[in-house]
Amino acid sequence: MLRLRGVNAGYGAVQVVWEADLHVAPGEIVGLVGRNGVGKSTTLKSIVGLADVWTGEITVGERSLRKTDTAGIAGLGVGYVAQEREICPDLTVEENLKVPLYATRRPLERIREIYDQFPLLRERERQRAGSLSGGERKLLAFGRIMLLQPSVYLIDEPTEGLMPSAVAEIGALIQRLRDRGAAILLVEQNLNLVRELSDRIYLMSTGRIEKCVDELDAAIAGQYLGV
Amino acid sequence: MDQVTVQLANGLVVGSTIALTALGLTLVFGIMHIVNLSHGEFYMMGAYFAWAAHAVLKNFWLSVVVATVVTAIIGGALLLAFAQKLAGAGPLRWALLTLGFGYVLRELVQLVFGNDFKLVALPIEGTVPYVGGAYRVTVMALSVGLIISLAVFLAKSRYGVQIRAIASNPEAAVVVGVSRRTVYICVALISAGLAGAAGAFMLPITSAYPSMGLEILIMAFVVVVVGGMGNIQGALLASLVAGELQALLILLVKPSIATVIVLTVFMVVLVVRREGIRKLW
Numbered sequence: 308m309l310r311l312r313g314v315n316a317g318y319g320a321v322q323v324v325w326e327a328d329l330h331v332a333p334g335e336i337v338g339l340v341g342r343n344g345v346g347k348s349t350t351l352k353s354i355v356g357l358a359d360v361w362t363g364e365i366t367v368g369e370r371s372l373r374k375t376d377t378a379g380i381a382g383l384g385v386g387y388v389a390q391e392r393e394i395c396p397d398l399t400v401e402e403n404l405k406v407p408l409y410a411t412r413r414p415l416e417r418i419r420e421i422y423d424q425f426p427l428l429r430e431r432e433r434q435r436a437g438s439l440s441g442g443e444r445k446l447l448a449f450g451r452i453m454l455l456q457p458s459v460y461l462i463d464e465p466t467e468g469l470m471p472s473a474v475a476e477i478g479a480l481i482q483r484l485r486d487r488g489a490a491i492l493l494v495e496q497n498l499n500l501v502r503e504l505s506d507r508i509y510l511m512s513t514g515r516i517e518k519c520v521d522e523l524d525a526a527i528a529g530q531y532l533g534v
Numbered sequence: 535m536d537q538v539t540v541q542l543a544n545g546l547v548v549g550s551t552i553a554l555t556a557l558g559l560t561l562v563f564g565i566m567h568i569v570n571l572s573h574g575e576f577y578m579m580g581a582y583f584a585w586a587a588h589a590v591l592k593n594f595w596l597s598v599v600v601a602t603v604v605t606a607i608i609g610g611a612l613l614l615a616f617a618q619k620l621a622g623a624g625p626l627r628w629a630l631l632t633l634g635f636g637y638v639l640r641e642l643v644q645l646v647f648g649n650d651f652k653l654v655a656l657p658i659e660g661t662v663p664y665v666g667g668a669y670r671v672t673v674m675a676l677s678v679g680l681i682i683s684l685a686v687f688l689a690k691s692r693y694g695v696q697i698r699a700i701a702s703n704p705e706a707a708v709v710v711g712v713s714r715r716t717v718y719i720c721v722a723l724i725s726a727g728l729a730g731a732a733g734a735f736m737l738p739i740t741s742a743y744p745s746m747g748l749e750i751l752i753m754a755f756v757v758v759v760v761g762g763m764g765n766i767q768g769a770l771l772a773s774l775v776a777g778e779l780q781a782l783l784i785l786l787v788k789p790s791i792a793t794v795i796v797l798t799v800f801m802v803v804l805v806v807r808r809e810g811i812r813k814l815w
Contacts, residue, residue, distance in 0.1 A: 355709060357705065357709075376708075376713075376714075377708040377709060378708050378711050378712055378713045378714065381708070381709055381710055381711040382711050386709075387709045389705065389706065389709065392703055392705055392706060393706055394703065394706055395698070395699045395702035395703045395706050395707060396702055396703065397698065397701070397702035397703075398695070398698060398699060398702055402695055402698070402699075403699075405695055406695060406696060406699045406707060406710055406712060407710035407711055409692040409693075409695055409696055410696055410707075410710060410711035410712040410713070411710075411711045448706075451706075451710050452709075452710065454710075455710060455711065
């Protein structure tokens with residue numbers, strides 16, 4: 308489904324990711340872990356066109372994403388849940404949910420499905436999104452992306468700064484998306500969650516994806532994450 | 535008392551004209567991050583296009599529509615061309631480029647239309663009791679109508695919500711499919727069109743002349759900065775205050791002195807509150 312081959316990416320003249328290779332199949336959760344600043348988020352951003360990609364191939368199915376802009380990539384079924392700045396804070400919750408539907412000319416009735424899944428968002432529909440709690444913002448961020456019904460999810464540190472109950476809710480949500488057949492690439496610092504959710508885990512160090520493992524044991528965690 | 539009432543009404547006319555110009559300026563800054571110092575020239579183009587259209591069509595209101603559309607297309611195309619060529623440029627480069635471009639536009643207008651004042655007769659004669667000239671009242675009503683239409687468009691329409699999404703957080707907007715290019719096209723057309731409409735409205739009052747854009751730009755720019763760059767409500771409030779203050783001061787001092795006092799008051803506001811009035815609500 309999602310495949311990266313030899314991707315070199317960064318921002319302006321600064322290269323952050325070197326020769327990245329990875330793939331994620333439908334119905335699979337694949338973790339991408341490493342210390343802070345090794346290029347995990349940039350790898351995700353390079354897939355959706357938010358970082359510069361100089362060489363390499365990024366494909367979803369047979370389709371290359373290299374010549375498509377970020378909005379077009381969203382239309383092709385790649386959903387990106389950012390680590391921060393993941394919503395439009397000056398818009399209401401409802402307007403945030405309308406944006407993807409307006410942009411892709413889909414019926415607004417779909418918002419009801421999101422409200423059914425996240426009743427909290429229905430309660431907050433007239434509230435300015437910038438005033439939501441961290442957990443509510445994450446749910447809204449997922450809701451906006453889910454409205455596009457992507458086949459590939461790129462999820463960047465979804466539980467950072469959240470209460471344990473919210474972490475469990477986000478974990479269950481990611482599993483539900485996987486069960487619906489989505490391919491999920493998950494960047495996460497919460498190792499317990501990565502171990503619990505991921506079918507495979509790519510390990511990243513200083514801008515390079517160095518290996519892929521099925522289990523994240525203590526030795527590997529110590530080597531790649533310093534824990 | 536009657537004189538004060540008339541001046542208050544005049545203040546609304548002046549304020550609504552400044553608002554039409556300032557709204558375009560603040561939209562383009564807030565969304566496209568362009569400091570457009572040639573925006574006053576779109577206002578000037580609106581007046582000249584209205585005069586030219588009136589010479590052919592002999593119908594003032596139709597000429598206003600033509601001038602608004604033509605200015606929107608020409609001004610919008612210029613803004614989009616700039617945005618494409620200078621993506622990511624800092625405000626100083628934008629300011630220098632558009633300042634120079636405004637100069638070129640003024641020279642072009644002088645070349646085509648000459649230096650003399652171009653005037654058309656008032657399309658509506660008569661006065662409204664306690665308020666003033668019927669045409670001024672009509673212009674005020676039309677300007678307020680345009681401002682309300684813009685507000686409804688931004689609040690409710692498919693494209694308006696996408697424009698606000700880009701203004702609020704561009705990254706969060708594009709990752710759910712919002713096309714930055716489409717938003718830029720909408721904003722560029724609206725911005726230039728509003729300035730063109732304001733210029734066309736003022737044609738029977740001030741006539742069209744090459745430096746008229748520079749005069750409105752200074753007031754509109756100060757209003758936008760005081761309102762908080764990119765802040766629509768702030769620009770509207772500051773426009774209204776500027777218009778009313780100027781109109782009332784004219785009862786006491788010469789118009790040019792009134793403008794100087796208004797600008798001085800706004801500069802003092804900026805010294806006291808560097809972020810303008812953005813954080814007041």
